[in-house]
Amino acid sequence: MEKKWWKESVVYQIYPRSFCDSNGDGIGDLNGIRSKLDYLQNLGINVIWLSPVYKSPNDDNGYDISDYRDIMDDFGTMDDFDALLKEAHEHGIKIVMDLVVNHTSDEHKWFIESRSSKNNSKRDYYIWREPRNGKEPNNWGSCFSGSAWQFDETTGMYYLHCFSKKQPDLNWDNPKVRDEVFDMMTWWCDKGIDGFRMDVISMISKVEGLPDGKVWPGSKYGDLANTTNGPHVHDYLKEMNKRVLSKYDIMTVGECAGVTIGEAKKYASDDQTELNMVFQFEHMGLDYDENGKWTTKRFYLPDLKENLTKWEYELEGKAWNSLYWDNHDQPRIVSRLGDETPQSAKCIATILHMMKGTPYVYQGEELGMTNCRFGKIDNCRDIEVINAYKDIVGSGKRTEDDFMKAVEAKGRDNARTPMQWDSSENAGFTTGKPWIMVNPNYEKINAKAEVDDEDSVYNYYKRLINIRRNSDWSDIIVYGEYELLDPKDENVFVYLRKLNNKTLLVICNVSSKETEYRVPVDFKDEAALLISDNENVKLQKDIKLPPWFAGVWEINLNK
Ligand code: NOJ
Numbered sequence: 001m002e003k004k005w006w007k008e009s010v011v012y013q014i015y016p017r018s019f020c021d022s023n024g025d026g027i028g029d030l031n032g033i034r035s036k037l038d039y040l041q042n043l044g045i046n047v048i049w050l051s052p053v054y055k056s057p058n059d060d061n062g063y064d065i066s067d068y069r070d071i072m073d074d075f076g077t078m079d080d081f082d083a084l085l086k087e088a089h090e091h092g093i094k095i096v097m098d099l100v101v102n103h104t105s106d107e108h109k110w111f112i113e114s115r116s117s118k119n120n121s122k123r124d125y126y127i128w129r130e131p132r133n134g135k136e137p138n139n140w141g142s143c144f145s146g147s148a149w150q151f152d153e154t155t156g157m158y159y160l161h162c163f164s165k166k167q168p169d170l171n172w173d174n175p176k177v178r179d180e181v182f183d184m185m186t187w188w189c190d191k192g193i194d195g196f197r198m199d200v201i202s203m204i205s206k207v208e209g210l211p212d213g214k215v216w217p218g219s220k221y222g223d224l225a226n227t228t229n230g231p232h233v234h235d236y237l238k239e240m241n242k243r244v245l246s247k248y249d250i251m252t253v254g255e256c257a258g259v260t261i262g263e264a265k266k267y268a269s270d271d272q273t274e275l276n277m278v279f280q281f282e283h284m285g286l287d288y289d290e291n292g293k294w295t296t297k298r299f300y301l302p303d304l305k306e307n308l309t310k311w312e313y314e315l316e317g318k319a320w321n322s323l324y325w326d327n328h329d330q331p332r333i334v335s336r337l338g339d340e341t342p343q344s345a346k347c348i349a350t351i352l353h354m355m356k357g358t359p360y361v362y363q364g365e366e367l368g369m370t371n372c373r374f375g376k377i378d379n380c381r382d383i384e385v386i387n388a389y390k391d392i393v394g395s396g397k398r399t400e401d402d403f404m405k406a407v408e409a410k411g412r413d414n415a416r417t418p419m420q421w422d423s424s425e426n427a428g429f430t431t432g433k434p435w436i437m438v439n440p441n442y443e444k445i446n447a448k449a450e451v452d453d454e455d456s457v458y459n460y461y462k463r464l465i466n467i468r469r470n471s472d473w474s475d476i477i478v479y480g481e482y483e484l485l486d487p488k489d490e491n492v493f494v495y496l497r498k499l500n501n502k503t504l505l506v507i508c509n510v511s512s513k514e515t516e517y518r519v520p521v522d523f524k525d526e527a528a529l530l531i532s533d534n535e536n537v538k539l540q541k542d543i544k545l546p547p548w549f550a551g552v553w554e555i556n557l558n559k
Pocket of ligand 1: 329
């Protein structure tokens, strides 16, 4: 496999609205991010993925863009952006922009024109259909509840929106749309940005004729399978690659809802004709049930191991993997898989950071930030939760109490509470009134306390990142092959990494119980410790693992 800087990187995702507020309006902003570059450099990451900062009416917190070449008022100005980019580079940090081009905002000038008349030159920039028997053109449901179609009075037709009705889907089959998007991307690349994270990029090509989706039990609408990994998605990405991406030394990661391994090998194949890597979602669905995400069900470790391992094995030598637990759409992993203790945060981090692929850290994950007890729906801000609440609690399908438990376990707002900088009011995030509640545990979990504490989750992440990026083991951690041991064990996650004659052994006790473990490979006595959260635990054939123990050694296998 070819060596590349983005394979050797560690990415830190910033959700600007919740990161750091510099002007006291209760909303994070670009100057807030600038003020924290030292903190990020100290952590050791070398890439920031910036969730959308473009002009937006904020129906979906910036994932509804009304001008791709301007900055959201809440976040600052283009000058602030330019300064951020320059200063980040001075700190040795690259900036990857979020590229949201499956849809725009309904307030984007293209859509305003498109909806104005059937003959408008931009009409075909979006997906318009006549009513079917006086109703929606097909049965598709939106990801944010309700139909995926919105009737528009002006022309008496429906437009497609896979997300909120303020996020109309672009028509990628129209070459003019592709020209516009590629021009805009070129404009940003020429500015000097370092890559794109591509929002739901697997959804840009819809199956011709827009056939109905499957209606799953309990659902009123058809699914969106006919919008995902569609017939031309690879053609469009190859075209994008040829016309834009291949001209710059940038990194790309596609958010690919519904992606299978087979598809991922095409999107992220090592021959670099489309994208560098994809985000897959299979592991994130392993704690869903018949209510979809709205459940308190937890992961079953063997399932999680099986899934992550499948991706490691199948992409080996063919396509590059991305590794993440958290992002702005997911609850906090330390609550979801761990028990909210620092030990569990470190253990879970070790599992991920020692695997093969590019790791992503989501803001606050490096502090062990947890899910939030929102208590009532009024404390939530996310359009997905609010729509689902109306749908599920409003119609009497579930009680408020029961639904809110699921929200506190799986809702996206768990990731969006303000970054916890210190123990002062509002966690040092803002001097104003925060746009969303601060997690009350900020007095205990915050950056100020952790940066100075050697034993903190923050400093453990720092060590993990440092051994991946700057140690004698960097090569094996980035490029070594992965091999799972004991797949069925319900408590421990153990694997090897191998490169040339070197072998690493990773042992994580994913449990709040002490666990007796017999290492299933034979190794010589002398082993070098790379990292551990408890250095009193010595590696031996039979080993007593404290709760949430994590350790990584270089071993010599007995052949
Ligand atoms: C995926 C993004 O990560 C999510 O936050 C957003 O709501 C949808 N795409 C729609 O853009």
